[in-house]
Amino acid sequence: MRLLRLAKILRVTLRHGLEEFFLGHARFRWLQRLARALLFWRTLSKPRGVRLRLAIEDLGPIFVKFGQMLSTRRDLIPLDIADELAKLQDQVPPFAPQIVQQVVFLAYGQYPQKVFAEFDPIPVASASVAQVHFARLPDGTEVAVKILRPGIGAIIENDLALLDAAALLLEKLWSDGKRLKPREVVAEFAKHVHKELDLIQEASNCSQLRRNFLDSPLLAVPEVYWDYCREQVMVMQRMHGVPVSQVGRLRELGVDIPKLARDGVQIFFTQVFRDGFFHADMHPGNILVEAEGPHAGRYIALDFGIMGTLNDTDKNYLARNFLAFFRRDYKEVALAHIESGWAPADTPPDEFESAIRAVCEPIFDKPLKDISFGRVLLRLFQTSRRFGVEIQPQLVMLQKTLLNIEGLGRDLDPELDLWKTARPYLERWMSEQLGWRGALETLQKEAPMWGKLLPQLPRLLHGQLARSQSDHLLEIEALLIAQERRENRRLAVIAWLLFLILAVQLAPTVWLLATTR
Known part of the structure; x- marks a missing residue:
């Protein structure tokens, strides 16, 4: 099975001219020229990014998902490739x-007809890992049922x-292979894909996000029916x-579309x-908007397989x-x-400051339509690389989400001023964290622990003093034992010296007595 899959990958790779990525090192240029000569019949008129995207689409959903993730790593791949991979549709x-x-x-x-009062066999959505069906519980509640693709685990592995x-x-x-760390990228991708294979994990993500935004006027999250998960x-x-x-x-x-755009930034x-817990797959296919009722204009989040912390x-x-x-x-x-x-x-702080200014200053006082976060992130990563800044793995999902945002x-409001929208929220948050509100909240969180600890403090202090005294006595005992051992060794040396002296003194007498006999 794996050999057949490998054969297909090689065929697709050659058909789209992707050997240039593998044979780009100077030592293998001759092999690249040989491959082109043997494959003279193919036409490679499209740019490399387009050819890579088409090849990934031919290889199927797991490669598509990997391409989607790779498109967010603008710190690792050239911009033309990242822009093209961002067009991948699963x-x-x-x-x-x-x-x-x-x-x-x-x-x-049991079969669906026994579990649910109604079950639509035609899925409403289908993706690489699972698909969704509408159904109704025995009590009449309308539900969405997400079903994992059978055998998807083995295919993914x-x-x-x-x-x-x-x-x-x-x-x-490839000449840039070591710098781009492709195996680390694959390992990172594998970690997130494995999480998507356990729908109990996804249900817990959904439940946590719902709890964070319960009764929120900005975001609605579906309720999880745990008895059926x-x-x-x-x-x-x-x-x-x-x-x-x-x-x-x-x-x-x-x-109100402009308000909808501002609410998205606030969410x-x-x-x-x-919360330190965010939806990390916020592409348009995973977001609905309530259009009727008291909460018209409120976002609805779907698909909770990929979350960031x-x-x-x-x-x-x-x-x-x-x-x-x-x-x-x-x-x-x-x-x-x-x-x-x-x-x-x-x-050097001054040089670093100057480099950051060169990246960020041109984008201020501009609406969203005139800003490309992709290019800004690329220039920031280039600056970071020049100054030896380490890319933090825990922020990769945040970067992906920023590009989704x-x-x-x-799409919603190209005139949106992201800076003016976000700044008041961040200033308020920092004030709450570092001001008197933050201190009061921290005190409230720690109060139960202090309430439990204070009555025990005398006993704990006495125990610590007793342990310290015991430890001190043990140290003294150890010192005395060590000193005693040193004295014993000194006495043993002295005894040997006395024995040798006596032996030397008595040797002639012993020899004379022995000869006279």
């Missing part, structure tokens, strides 16, 4: 209704093994809305800085950097990088 034919029946039976021990082999070849044979099946509340990409229809329904920063250190560092950017305080940005250890300690905002 459109996969659904699997047959009979297979759906089998998967549901394996999960519940095979493709990941082949991707890793291809990355190894790329690393060895399995590793292969996830059942959640059916959400009604209009795809966010249908801007014309939203306008017809009276949705993003709320997830990142308030940040700890308090990451959040504080990012907020400090964002605010410094908004205030055009590039020296603060440079110092934040150096003090956090992301940039080497010997980095850019595309979404550009």
Whole structure:
């Protein structure tokens, strides 16, 4: 099976002229020329980025998903390739209704007709890992049922093994292979794909995000019905809305589009800085908008397989950097990088500040339509590489989400001023974290621990003093034992010396007595 898959990959690679990526090293140029001579019949009129995208689409959904992830790593791949890979669409034919029946039976021990009051065998959406069906629970509740593709685990493992082999070849044979670290990219991709194979994990992500935005006027998240969730099946509340990409229809329904764009920015920063837990796959296919009822204009989040997390250190560092950017305080940005250890300690702050200013200054006071975050990120990564700044793995998903937000905002309101929209929220958040509100909140969080610790403090202090006294006595005992051993060794040496002296003195007498006999 794997050999047949490898043969297909080689065939697609040669048909689209991708050998230039593998044979780009100077030592193999002759082999690249030989391949072109043997494949004289093919026509390679398209740019390399287009040919790579077409090849990935030919290779199937797992390679498409990898290409989508790779398009966000503008720190690693050339811009022309990243722009082309961003166009990849994960459109996969659904699997047959009979297979759906089998998967549901394996999960519940019953067929869908017995588990649900109604079950639509025709999926409403189909992707590389799973597909979604609408259904109704026995109590009449409308639900969406996400079903994992059967056998997808083995397919993914095979493709990941082949991707890793291809990355190894790329690393060895391409001139830029080592710098781009393709095997690390594949490992990162594999980590996220494996998480998508467990729908219980996705259900827990959904449940957490819903709890974070419960009763929010900005974002609605479906409820998870845990009694019906399995590793292969996830059942959640059916959400009604209009795809966010249908801007014309939203306008017809009276949705305030500029407000929708601003709300999107606020949702993003709320997830990142308030919660440290954010939806990391916010492309238009995963977002609906409520068009009717009391919450018209509210976002609806779908598909929770890929989520990002940040700890308090990451959040504080990012907020400090964002605010410094908004205030055009590039020296603060440079110092934040150096003090956090992301940039080497010997980095000249003035030179670093000047380089950052050259990247960021041209984009201020411009609407979103005149800004390309992709190009800004690329220039920032180039600057980072020049100064030896380490790319932080935990921020890769944030970078991917930022690019999703850019595309979404550009579609909704190209006149959106991202800086003016985000700055008040970040300033308020920093004030809450570092001001009296932050101190009060921290005290409230720590109060239960202090309440439990204070009554125990005398006993703990007495125990510590007793242990210290015991440790001190043990140290004295150890010193005395060591001293005693040194004295014993000294006495032993003296005894041997006395024995030798006596032996020397008595040797002639002993010899004389022996001879006279």
